[in-house]
Amino acid sequence: MREQQMLDAAVRIFGQRGYMAASMDEIAELAGVSKPLVYLYLNSKEDLFTACIRREAAALTEAVRAGVRPGLPADRQLWDGLRAFFAHTAEHPDGWSVLHLQARTHGEPFAAEVTAMRAEIVAFVTRLVAVAAREAHRDPDLPEHEVAGLAEALVGAAESLAAWANATPGTTARQAAATLMNFAWAGLGNLMRGQVWTPPAEPA
Amino acid sequence: MREQQMLDAAVRIFGQRGYMAASMDEIAELAGVSKPLVYLYLNSKEDLFTACIRREAAALTEAVRAGVRPGLPADRQLWDGLRAFFAHTAEHPDGWSVLHLQARTHGEPFAAEVTAMRAEIVAFVTRLVAVAAREAHRDPDLPEHEVAGLAEALVGAAESLAAWANATPGTTARQAAATLMNFAWAGLGNLMRGQVWTPPAEPA
Amino acid sequence: MREQQMLDAAVRIFGQRGYMAASMDEIAELAGVSKPLVYLYLNSKEDLFTACIRREAAALTEAVRAGVRPGLPADRQLWDGLRAFFAHTAEHPDGWSVLHLQARTHGEPFAAEVTAMRAEIVAFVTRLVAVAAREAHRDPDLPEHEVAGLAEALVGAAESLAAWANATPGTTARQAAATLMNFAWAGLGNLMRGQVWTPPAEPA
Amino acid sequence: MREQQMLDAAVRIFGQRGYMAASMDEIAELAGVSKPLVYLYLNSKEDLFTACIRREAAALTEAVRAGVRPGLPADRQLWDGLRAFFAHTAEHPDGWSVLHLQARTHGEPFAAEVTAMRAEIVAFVTRLVAVAAREAHRDPDLPEHEVAGLAEALVGAAESLAAWANATPGTTARQAAATLMNFAWAGLGNLMRGQVWTPPAEPA
DNA sequence: CATGAATGAGAATTCATTCAT
DNA sequence: AATGAATGAATTCTCATTCAT
Numbered sequence: 001m002r003e004q005q006m007l008d009a010a011v012r013i014f015g016q017r018g019y020m021a022a023s024m025d026e027i028a029e030l031a032g033v034s035k036p037l038v039y040l041y042l043n044s045k046e047d048l049f050t051a052c053i054r055r056e057a058a059a060l061t062e063a064v065r066a067g068v069r070p071g072l073p074a075d076r077q078l079w080d081g082l083r084a085f086f087a088h089t090a091e092h093p094d095g096w097s098v099l100h101l102q103a104r105t106h107g108e109p110f111a112a113e114v115t116a117m118r119a120e121i122v123a124f125v126t127r128l129v130a131v132a133a134r135e136a137h138r139d140p141d142l143p144e145h146e147v148a149g150l151a152e153a154l155v156g157a158a159e160s161l162a163a164w165a166n167a168t169p170g171t172t173a174r175q176a177a178a179t180l181m182n183f184a185w186a187g188l189g190n191l192m193r194g195q196v197w198t199p200p201a202e203p204a
Numbered sequence: 205m206r207e208q209q210m211l212d213a214a215v216r217i218f219g220q221r222g223y224m225a226a227s228m229d230e231i232a233e234l235a236g237v238s239k240p241l242v243y244l245y246l247n248s249k250e251d252l253f254t255a256c257i258r259r260e261a262a263a264l265t266e267a268v269r270a271g272v273r274p275g276l277p278a279d280r281q282l283w284d285g286l287r288a289f290f291a292h293t294a295e296h297p298d299g300w301s302v303l304h305l306q307a308r309t310h311g312e313p314f315a316a317e318v319t320a321m322r323a324e325i326v327a328f329v330t331r332l333v334a335v336a337a338r339e340a341h342r343d344p345d346l347p348e349h350e351v352a353g354l355a356e357a358l359v360g361a362a363e364s365l366a367a368w369a370n371a372t373p374g375t376t377a378r379q380a381a382a383t384l385m386n387f388a389w390a391g392l393g394n395l396m397r398g399q400v401w402t403p404p405a406e407p408a
Numbered sequence: 409m410r411e412q413q414m415l416d417a418a419v420r421i422f423g424q425r426g427y428m429a430a431s432m433d434e435i436a437e438l439a440g441v442s443k444p445l446v447y448l449y450l451n452s453k454e455d456l457f458t459a460c461i462r463r464e465a466a467a468l469t470e471a472v473r474a475g476v477r478p479g480l481p482a483d484r485q486l487w488d489g490l491r492a493f494f495a496h497t498a499e500h501p502d503g504w505s506v507l508h509l510q511a512r513t514h515g516e517p518f519a520a521e522v523t524a525m526r527a528e529i530v531a532f533v534t535r536l537v538a539v540a541a542r543e544a545h546r547d548p549d550l551p552e553h554e555v556a557g558l559a560e561a562l563v564g565a566a567e568s569l570a571a572w573a574n575a576t577p578g579t580t581a582r583q584a585a586a587t588l589m590n591f592a593w594a595g596l597g598n599l600m601r602g603q604v605w606t607p608p609a610e611p612a
Numbered sequence: 613m614r615e616q617q618m619l620d621a622a623v624r625i626f627g628q629r630g631y632m633a634a635s636m637d638e639i640a641e642l643a644g645v646s647k648p649l650v651y652l653y654l655n656s657k658e659d660l661f662t663a664c665i666r667r668e669a670a671a672l673t674e675a676v677r678a679g680v681r682p683g684l685p686a687d688r689q690l691w692d693g694l695r696a697f698f699a700h701t702a703e704h705p706d707g708w709s710v711l712h713l714q715a716r717t718h719g720e721p722f723a724a725e726v727t728a729m730r731a732e733i734v735a736f737v738t739r740l741v742a743v744a745a746r747e748a749h750r751d752p753d754l755p756e757h758e759v760a761g762l763a764e765a766l767v768g769a770a771e772s773l774a775a776w777a778n779a780t781p782g783t784t785a786r787q788a789a790a791t792l793m794n795f796a797w798a799g800l801g802n803l804m805r806g807q808v809w810t811p812p813a814e815p816a
Numbered sequence: 817c818a819t820g821a822a823t824g825a826g827a828a829t830t831c832a833t834t835c836a837t
Numbered sequence: 838a839a840t841g842a843a844t845g846a847a848t849t850c851t852c853a854t855t856c857a858t
Contacts, residue, residue: 240841447854649843
């Protein structure tokens with residue numbers, strides 16, 4: 001409905017110009033409505049931005065969730081999740097810019113929204129790492145603090161690769177995911193010895 | 205000289221308030237000079253911001269370069285570089301904010317500056333990976349595109365961990381570097397099997 | 409009917425917020441009708457305000473008229489009129505605010521409405537003074553211009569006392585009227601007997 | 613200096629249009645300066661309005677004070693004060709409008725400023741009445757509450773007559789003062805002698 | 817008769833930028 | 838070399854007013 005058009009426009013402008021440089025005039029014009037209407041539906045620039053963040057965060061987590069099947073082995077789940085993540089960010093660059101760049105740069109109220117979403121994703125990855133450790137019968141267990149750092153690094157690498165993949169033409173979500181899986185799962189040391197993590201064959 | 209004071213002030217204000225929210229008034233006041241003087245030395249807000257980016261980028265790359273000794277083995281070089289990187293970003297949070305957050309959020313001209321610096325660092329890491337591959341007599345060689353992606357992921361993970369380390373009290377540069385080395389060098393798969401990358405003993 | 413509800417709401421809002429700060433939205437909401445309906449009955453904000461002024465002016469003059477019995481002596485008529493006036497303004501503070509404060513502060517068209525009502529009351533008082541003069545067989549007659557000024561002063565004092573009585577808790581309409589009668593009638597009584605205060609001679 | 617020009621313009625616009633209807637644009641234009649300059653000297657519309665009120669209040673009380681010589685008899689002091697008051701309000705109608713109409717209609721912070729000035733004037737009049745009572749050897753003393761009401765009524769009558777005199781062409785400050793003195797002094801004179809108007813008994 | 821939905825016009829306020837000295 | 842004083846151009850937000858139904 002009307003509100004969605006406005007959010008579409010806002011995400012696009014916020015994503016490209018940045019929160020502060022975006023003007024409500026421009027957003028209204030791109031949405032094809034008058035400025036007062038924007039204020040009627042979304043009360044202020046802050047509220048509008050928050051609504052954008054929430055919508056994009058929900059869309060991204062939903063995309064990842066939809067890409068993963070819970071029953072499968074941990075590496076397969078990670079692989080699927082990464083592909084979904086890279087595919088979604090590639091398809092919604094402005095939304096990704098809002099989440100990854102804009103929201104974190106403009107004060108606590110906004111950053112907190114993204115932090116919440118990120119925490120959800122980091123928790124998901126952390127669970128996967130724990131499962132993998134159990135599957136590998138690792139003993140003794142990895143210390144918790146270490147796991148947190150690893151998950152953080154993995155998510156950070158993914159976020160960074162998303163920007164890289166978007167900016168490097170010809171890089172598909174699949175390739176980005178494969179690169180990261182190799183890096184993360186096998187490790188550079190293994191890679192040196194030729195031990196490469198192999199993505200499972202695609203059905204389609 | 206006078207220009208450095210202005211840049212100091214600008215980096216601090218830009219880093220804390222963000223590019224758009226920073227006002228030239230505030231910067232001039234913090235620098236202890238009059239506003240027209242700022243315009244005399246640095247022609248506009250954009251130019252001032254660009255100068256900040258360039259200075260901080262140079263400082264960061266220089267810090268990393270100074271931390272690394274070229275003759276040593278690749279893993280040692282990476283370890284040293286990471287520690288220098290985490291130490292520098294921890295000591296210059298405003299500068300890091302300007303580079304990592306602000307510059308990337310406000311349009312091409314600024315983002316390009318950071319991209320250039322980043323490219324330099326990625327190239328350095330890429331060389332290290334290539335050296336490591338040669339040291340390990342890996343055969344066949346890793347494809348170039350793959351190496352680029354790995355370096356990208358490594359740098360992205362480092363950037364992400366820098367923010368995480370800054371925000372997590374009690375996390376030292378050394379710990380952050382160790383976490384990342386473990387992740388990168390050994391790989392999760394190895395970690396599962398208990399093969400941990402061990403940092404070399406510290407001399408001091 | 410419906411129109412009266414709207415005027416009730418309008419008087420309340422105009423009286424409390426002031427003409428400009430009052431919003432048609434608020435008035436419509438308080439009246440329990442939709443905004444277009446307000447525009448249907450009363451064409452614009454200006455017209456609505458004018459209607460409020462007229463209604464409140466009529467109510468006030470009617471209240472005073474109803475309080476006075478024409479046959480009685482002049483001082484009794486004045487006393488009754490003042491009591492009615494103070495009682496009405498105390499019971500309708502918003503209406504009095506509209507007449508005394510708002511209408512006079514927002515340009516000619518509105519001020520003129522109040523001026524008309526005021527003229528009616530001043531004329532009534534002027535008649536009373538004339539009657540009193542006749543009753544006192546004053547000779548020679550007070551000049552007309554003087555009588556007008558006295559009536560004006562009396563009405564002004566009453567208006568001022570109304571605000572004072574409203575703002576001073578525990579002051580009844582009766583007390584306010586008594587104070588003013590004391591002030592005014594004793595003075596007028598002297599005037600009737602030809603005892604005039606004479607200004608000192610001017611040097612220039 | 614520059615600030616006075618702005619206040620001149622502001623008093624004129626506020627006095628004629630009213631506080632809310634006055635636009636900073638119009639004020640700046642009339643002052644012959646740019647809008648930001650107005651904000652540089654006087655921080656906001658509210659502050660500007662407050663500054664106007666203070667300046668006009670000071671000017672009015674100063675004019676009255678300058679017109680009165682303390683040593684003279686009470687009636688002469690009152691006469692002189694009234695003439696000064698009517699002369700000043702006639703010469704500064706916009707300032708008078710700001711004080712008498714605008715400031716009282718737009719919320720406490722502003723009304724309080726005028727209330728303070730008015731309290732000063734009422735106190736002055738109250739002292740005069742007390743002096744007059746002593747001069748007339750009145751016994752018993754007028755009750756304090758009664759004196760307050762009388763002073764209030766006298767000041768209110770004066771305020772009201774000021775508007776009347778301004779609006780009635782050919783009425784001089786001298787005439788207005790004479791009318792009010794006649795009204796007030798004769799009345800007060802009687803009161804001094806203990807001649808009080810007695811309200812008729814209430815039936816209920 | 818009644819309204820939900822929409823807007824054109826204008827409000828206060830801020831800021832990067834520049835003269836005149 | 839340095840600045841106090843000044844402004845053009847935006848920006849967010851509000852409100853009286855009107856269609857289409």
